[in-house]
Amino acid sequence: MLKITNLHASVDGKEILKGINLEIKAGEVHAIMGPNGAGKSTLSSVLAGREKFQVSQGEIEFNGKNLLELSAEDRAREGIFMSFQYPVEIPGVSTVNFLKTAINEIRKYHGQSSYPPGDFLKMIRQKMELVGIDNKLLNRSLNEGFSGGEKKKNEIFQMAVLEPMLAILDETDSGLDIDALRVVANGVNKLKRPENATIVITHYQRLLDYIVPDVVHVLYDGRIVKTAGKELVAELEEKGYDWIKEEVNRA
Amino acid sequence: MIGIEKINADFTKLFKEGSALLEKGCSAVMNVCRKEAIEQFVKLGGIPHKQENYIYTDLLPVFEKDYNVVLKYIRQDVDINEVFRCAVTDLITDPILTVNGWWFDRNICSELPEEVVICSLKEASLKYPDLFYTHYNQYASKANQDSLIALNTAFAQDGVFIYIPDDVVLERPLQIINLLRANGDLMAFQRNLIVLGKNAKATVLVCDHTLSEQSFLMNNTTEVYLGENAYMDYYQVQNQHMGAAQINSLFVSEQRSSVFDSNIISLYGGFIRNNMYVSLNGEGGECNLYGMYILDKKQQVDNYSCIDHIAPHCTSREHFKGVLDDMGVANFCGCVRVRPDAQKTEAYQTNNNLLLSDAARINTKPQLIIDADDVKCSHGATIGQIDEEAMFYLRSRGIGLDEARMMMTFGFAHDIIQHVKLEPLRKKIDSLVEKRLRGEISKCNNCMLQCNK
Numbered sequence: 001m002l003k004i005t006n007l008h009a010s011v012d013g014k015e016i017l018k019g020i021n022l023e024i025k026a027g028e029v030h031a032i033m034g035p036n037g038a039g040k041s042t043l044s045s046v047l048a049g050r051e052k053f054q055v056s057q058g059e060i061e062f063n064g065k066n067l068l069e070l071s072a073e074d075r076a077r078e079g080i081f082m083s084f085q086y087p088v089e090i091p092g093v094s095t096v097n098f099l100k101t102a103i104n105e106i107r108k109y110h111g112q113s114s115y116p117p118g119d120f121l122k123m124i125r126q127k128m129e130l131v132g133i134d135n136k137l138l139n140r141s142l143n144e145g146f147s148g149g150e151k152k153k154n155e156i157f158q159m160a161v162l163e164p165m166l167a168i169l170d171e172t173d174s175g176l177d178i179d180a181l182r183v184v185a186n187g188v189n190k191l192k193r194p195e196n197a198t199i200v201i202t203h204y205q206r207l208l209d210y211i212v213p214d215v216v217h218v219l220y221d222g223r224i225v226k227t228a229g230k231e232l233v234a235e236l237e238e239k240g241y242d243w244i245k246e247e248v249n250r251a
Numbered sequence: 252m253i254g255i256e257k258i259n260a261d262f263t264k265l266f267k268e269g270s271a272l273l274e275k276g277c278s279a280v281m282n283v284c285r286k287e288a289i290e291q292f293v294k295l296g297g298i299p300h301k302q303e304n305y306i307y308t309d310l311l312p313v314f315e316k317d318y319n320v321v322l323k324y325i326r327q328d329v330d331i332n333e334v335f336r337c338a339v340t341d342l343i344t345d346p347i348l349t350v351n352g353w354w355f356d357r358n359i360c361s362e363l364p365e366e367v368v369i370c371s372l373k374e375a376s377l378k379y380p381d382l383f384y385t386h387y388n389q390y391a392s393k394a395n396q397d398s399l400i401a402l403n404t405a406f407a408q409d410g411v412f413i414y415i416p417d418d419v420v421l422e423r424p425l426q427i428i429n430l431l432r433a434n435g436d437l438m439a440f441q442r443n444l445i446v447l448g449k450n451a452k453a454t455v456l457v458c459d460h461t462l463s464e465q466s467f468l469m470n471n472t473t474e475v476y477l478g479e480n481a482y483m484d485y486y487q488v489q490n491q492h493m494g495a496a497q498i499n500s501l502f503v504s505e506q507r508s509s510v511f512d513s514n515i516i517s518l519y520g521g522f523i524r525n526n527m528y529v530s531l532n533g534e535g536g537e538c539n540l541y542g543m544y545i546l547d548k549k550q551q552v553d554n555y556s557c558i559d560h561i562a563p564h565c566t567s568r569e570h571f572k573g574v575l576d577d578m579g580v581a582n583f584c585g586c587v588r589v590r591p592d593a594q595k596t597e598a599y600q601t602n603n604n605l606l607l608s609d610a611a612r613i614n615t616k617p618q619l620i621i622d623a624d625d626v627k628c629s630h631g632a633t634i635g636q637i638d639e640e641a642m643f644y645l646r647s648r649g650i651g652l653d654e655a656r657m658m659m660t661f662g663f664a665h666d667i668i669q670h671v672k673l674e675p676l677r678k679k680i681d682s683l684v685e686k687r688l689r690g691e692i693s694k695c696n697n698c699m700l701q702c703n704k
Contacts, residue, residue, distance in 0.1 A: 048647050049646075049647070050643055051643075071646070071652075072643060072646040072647050073646040073647075073649055073650060073651050073652070073655075075647075076646070076647055076648055076649035076650075077649045081647075081648075082647055084644065084647075087644070088638070088640050088641045088644040089641075090641050090644070090645070090658075090659065090662055091662055091663070091665075091666060092661065092662025092663055092664070092665035092666050093658050093659070093661070093662040093665075097658075098645070098648070098650075098658070101650055101654060101658065102645075102648040102649050102650050103649075105649050105650050105651055105654060106649040109649070141662070158648065162648065162649070
């Protein structure tokens with residue numbers, strides 16, 4: 001589904017990603033872990049198409065298309081979804097209106113007609129139940145005055161509605177208490193399908209107790225320095241990142 | 252300078268030569284005020300030029316056109332109902348039309364409570380001398396330093412008169428539809444007086460439209476008196492063409508425990524100046540002034556307000572928001588004054604602006620003058636662009652650049668629209684604003700003439 005080859009990216013002239021190689025297949029959950037400043041969020045931003053990051057080298061192929069040629073909105077329409085670490089508050093735009101616009105813009109891109117209004121609300125209600133969010137959220141301005149937990153739940157709710165091929169959860173666990181974390185993780189698990197894939201970016205083991213990854217990568221200094229199975233999570237939690245840093249620096 | 256001097260001289264000449272026509276059919280109260288006003292106009296030096304309250308407003312291009320001024324009512328050669336249709340179709344109102352500032356002679360106001368008076372201002376000035384003596388020009392004269400308001404008092408002959416006696420509550424909103432339609436460029440004056448007795452309640456919706464492509468300069472002044480515990484919900488939607496200039500002045504005198512809510516939406520027009528003066532004369536009064544202006548091309552919108560807290564325990568909230576594109580210029584000047592006796596005043600004032608282009612300009616001046624020591628007041632203004640992070644957020648959900656910008660802008664504006672209490676009107680304004688922001692209202696869309704101006 002996703003193939004990243006030798007990806008180099010910089011922001012404000014500073015190189016952050018220094019040759020990332022990563023391949024993700026349908027049905028897989030990949031965790032990307034790593035210390036602060038390793039480039040985890042940069043990677044997710046580059047995938048989502050944030051313009052302030054410049055790609056200087058390398059390729060990203062997504063379902064046979066050159067992702068780097070697509071605008072942020074076209075990437076979303078092709079099936080990429082990034083759950084924001086800090087979801088943005090947008091006053092005056094209701095959540096329901098926002099979702100309706102998003103879904104219809106995506107459908108238009110694929111040459112489909114608008115979502116039938118009656119069915120849309122029915123679908124929205126189902127997805128709300130799935131993620132466990134409050135009905136009242138729908139007519140409130142998008143994320144405005146939401147608590148940290150509500151914002152993250154709202155991200156997962158959006159993901160449920162938009163049904164992406166590839167979901168990138170960027171530090172979705174940050175700022176969540178254990179109950180909210182469980183709700184968010186359950187939502188993600190329920191949305192898992194054989195045909196879609198997930199990238200979970202996180203510092204901690206916590207979230208990965210609930211969303212069990214197939215593959216775990218450690219990102220350090222702009223490169224993936226270690227790739228292993230889910231057992232790596234426990235090892236990192238126990239030993240921290242220093243031993244990996246040492247390994248890399250020795251080599 | 253020569254231009255302004257000539258314009259000023261023309262006004263005094265017109266006043267002298269037209270005085271017989273000007274006075275015809277108006278009561279002595281109106282005509283006495285008229286004479287004083289022209290003197291005041293001259294004393295103030297005529298059209299405001301480099302004056303503090305008009306510092307960013309160049310009135311010369313507005314006044315220098317070769318307008319006709321018509322000092323008597325001319326019957327329209329078409330049925331207004333044929334050329335104008337109200338866009339707010341779900342809203343059942345009692346419509347009142349004016350044409351070029353004059354009471355429309357085929358207005359029917361039959362289904363109103365008997366004791367309510369709605370008629371031509373001119374006619375009312377003769378029929379209700381006491382009310383005129385008590386109220387006419389009593390509130391507008393507060394702005395005695397503004398020569399454009401003096402000009403209105405000097406030249407206005409007609410308009411709408413509304414009297415709602417004590418304890419009468421109007422069920423349906425009154426809709427005043429001000430239409431401009433002429434064969435040549437026209438300058439016109441309109442004067443309205445609205446008096447609400449004790450405990451009276453009314454909703455008034457004012458719609459300003461142009462029905463022909465000529466240039467217009469409308470100078471319209473409305474005085475509102477709210478008796479004790481009276482309530483008025485006031486809306487104004489300004490939707491005129493690029494060649495239209497509007498000086499719209501609103502004076503509100505609030506007595507004890509009365510409430511004045513207003514929402515002024517400047518949707519379209521070449522030049523719009525809104526003057527709003529509210530005085531809170533009795534304890535427990537409340538005033539909420541909301542407004543929104545959307546500008547593009549070379550439009551100019553000025554909002555000038557003065558809220559005067561005279562009595563204690565009153566509350567005022569003022570919030571104006573603007574969206575400016577292309578070379579639009581907006582000015583906001585709001586002054587909240589708290590007099591020495593007005594303890595326990597609460598006054599909040601905000602002005603927010605969204606600039607969508609590099610050439611758009613906003614001058615904003617929020618002001619507080621506080622002479623009492625036990626008050627809660629705040630004021631502030633912001634000028635900004637669309638938040639890039641928010642744009643990215645919307646785009647990352649598949650929403651295209653234009654649609655995302657539209658959503659952000661609309662969201663910004665909706666903050667004001669949400670204060671509209673009548674649901675059909677709120678929905679209508681929502682959709683008008685959306686259409687406006689999408690560039691679909693580049694003419695007055697209600698006009699059957701579709702003159703593309």
